[in-house]
Amino acid sequence: MNLSGRQAFHALALVAIVCTVQHLARGQTDTMNSPGTRDASTRAAAQSPPVQAFAPGDHALTIRVGELDRHYTVHVPPAYDGRHAVPVVVMLHGGGGRSQGAAAETGWNAKADAVGCLAVYPNAMARDPAQPASFGRNPQLWNDGSARFYAADKAPDDVAFLNAMLDDVAAKFSVDARRVFLAGFSNGASMAFRFGAAASGRIAAVAPVAGTCWAQPLQVARPISLCYIAGTADALNPLEGGVPQLPGASAQVRGTPKPPVRVSIAKWASAVGCPALPTTTQEANGVRRETYGPGRNGAEVIFVTVEGLGHTWAGGKSLLPEFMVGKQSSKLQATDFLWDFFQKHPACDGKPQGRGAP
Numbered sequence: 150m151n152l153s154g155r156q157a158f159h160a161l162a163l164v165a166i167v168c169t170v171q172h173l174a175r176g177q178t179d180t181m182n183s184p185g186t187r188d189a190s191t192r193a194a195a196q197s198p199p200v201q202a203f204a205p206g207d208h209a210l211t212i213r214v215g216e217l218d219r220h221y222t223v224h225v226p227p228a229y230d231g232r233h234a235v236p237v238v239v240m241l242h243g244g245g246g247r248s249q250g251a252a253a254e255t256g257w258n259a260k261a262d263a264v265g266c267l268a269v270y271p272n273a274m275a276r277d278p279a280q281p282a283s284f285g286r287n288p289q290l291w292n293d294g295s296a297r298f299y300a301a302d303k304a305p306d307d308v309a310f311l312n313a314m315l316d317d318v319a320a321k322f323s324v325d326a327r328r329v330f331l332a333g334f335s336n337g338a339s340m341a342f343r344f345g346a347a348a349s350g351r352i353a354a355v356a357p358v359a360g361t362c363w364a365q366p367l368q369v370a371r372p373i374s375l376c377y378i379a380g381t382a383d384a385l386n387p388l389e390g391g392v393p394q395l396p397g398a399s400a401q402v403r404g405t406p407k408p409p410v411r412v413s414i415a416k417w418a419s420a421v422g423c424p425a426l427p428t429t430t431q432e433a434n435g436v437r438r439e440t441y442g443p444g445r446n447g448a449e450v451i452f453v454t455v456e457g458l459g460h461t462w463a464g465g466k467s468l469l470p471e472f473m474v475g476k477q478s479s480k481l482q483a484t485d486f487l488w489d490f491f492q493k494h495p496a497c498d499g500k501p502q503g504r505g506a507p
Contacts, residue, residue: 380458
């Protein structure tokens with residue numbers, strides 16, 4: 150692949166982040182059930198002030214989880230008054246990204262303004278928390294259960310962080326606990342799989358986009374619905390699995406091979422009691438939709454593929470050049486589609502059941 154100097158610089162940056170995301174770390178400790186998770190969330194809830202009236206716009210917030218300060222941003226819509234409970238959409242950025250980028254790429258802020266929900270953007274930890282975060286040199290990465298990113302003694306407890314963050318949001322804002330939804334992109338999608346399963350008692354529905362469910366085996370305490378979106382031309386998250394590569398390049402990016410996307414779909418479908426084969430299939434304008442279900446408590450799994458879409462958010466904006474991540478597509482407006490999916494899937498049994506995994 151012949152690249153200009155500028156393209157080569159960007160390509161090297163992408164290789165650095167993908168290599169970091171795929172293979173630099175060796176092992177991790179599963180902290181999903183650690184006592185620290187419960188303690189961090191309990192402290193966050195106890196220390197949070199009463200529900201406040203926040204002005205419309207973005208609010209950067211910080212909580213203490215274990216020995217670390219963790220950060221997240223809440224976008225408040227103009228209609229929010231602090232008196233009426235509103236839905237929440239949590240959006241997890243991709244590897245090397247951050248909250249501001251996730252908002253810009255997906256358009257969840259505009260959607261929040263239009264429908265009156267809170268859009269919440271957590272920040273993952275940088276690999277070296279003592280140094281400034283950097284996309285290529287010190288990326289912010291979710292501990293998604295894959296053992297790709299962190300040594301065991303340095304793995305952040307992101308399940309504890311997200312639980313504590315939701316406690317903090319519920320203490321500071323007026324939240325409809327039956328309508329707390331979780332979305333994620335790439336590494337953030339993999340974390341959405343992990344946290345959605347760990348916290349199925351407080352998440353109503355999950356929407357991973359272009360990520361992998363690494364849990365083996367996957368266990369979901371309460372069956373909740375899932376919608377997965379993938380691009381047919383995503384070389385960094387190949388539909389058929391394998392080692393990621395730069396779009397259009399012949400050489401693979403060194404790293405851990407990914408399983409076929411359908412393996413992740415099958416895991417969730419099985420965990421929530423859906424049939425192994427789709428019950429309905431629809432296809433139009435290059436968008437294919439398979440629906441599995443219903444499963445237990447009416448849960449369903451929806452698998453959507455978008456023809457020609459690369460490693461980007463369908464209908465959104467890509468912050469990286471096309472030669473790194475592939476083509477964008479407007480065949481599907483992912484944010485609108487996922488909001489419609491979320492509205493059809495509040496807490497399955499009609500009430501929230503607490504925090505899920507401790």
